[in-house]
Amino acid sequence: MAYQAFTEEWAKAYKDRINTNANYREAARTWEWPLAFVLEADPSLGIEEERAVILDLYRGECRDARVGTKEDLESVPYVISADAYTWKQVMEGQLDPLAAMMRGKLKILKGDMGVLSGYVIAAKELVNSAQQVETEFPDGLA
Template identity: 40%
Template sequence: MPVKYGTKEWEEEYQKVVRERRKSHPKPTVPTPEWGQVFGEIVDGDAEYRAAAKTWEGAVTLVLQAKPELGLDEDVSVVLDLWHGDCRSVKILPKEEAAKAPYVMTGSIDTWKAVAKGKTDAIKATMLGKIKLKGNMANVVKHVKASKRLADCTGLFESVWPDELSKDEIKKFRADLKQFREQFGV
């Protein structure tokens, strides 16, 4: 039975599970909760992001669309709690909660990987319709340096993308993600 989102129990259990998963996944797979936590730590410690985002206010949800052949049977909503250059947390949240963020960016896992690997940038992908944005585009453009640096931070640590997994690893990734989603209602 899942713990109820929005409770102290959910938060405590989430942090405990992420700590345990990080021990066994030193090179986290995108978009797992341990990947999100490492990403958040990188963003929060990045002086360039902090300077560029000093006037940014509001959470950003990154929705990675389902791609069952890679073990993503459902969309995954990764929420970054960003405020004045700080990254207060990065968590996988229930889609209903994640959709409440002031900014929601939705794209395929392939598009997000291209952004992370520097093959395109998030603003360009948004303009081309590869990433759909819900929120104030003018504010995103005003903070283009922060947006670009946020995307750059995904490449500052070692991670594995689902398309880099073997078939057996995809099965395990799918099972692990399913178990996590069921436990936390995400």
């Protein structure tokens, strides 16, 4: 079953995939902070306002995944944002997340890049988990 990107249903399916990923569990065993992924608004694609998914990540486990509010984004220590096209490329394996960050396509809005750099393998495993969720992106994306 395909889920519309960055919705409550998608977040729950993503949580399940993260929690069944043994490689993520190992790579993130010392990570202890919530993280937000933001899908930027794009009215031309029918995304009228930004969508955020909050992941409560703690020591290799995703304790919760849900749609986040503006208040959540203020309190979460790590926020990564991109447009729909970039997220689609990352989730379909066409764009490496680290390369996307270096090129400014994935933007770190909040968080310590030094800390994040110590979790490169965990980040790749988060992407691998996302790639296992059947995701629907808006029509009109190449």
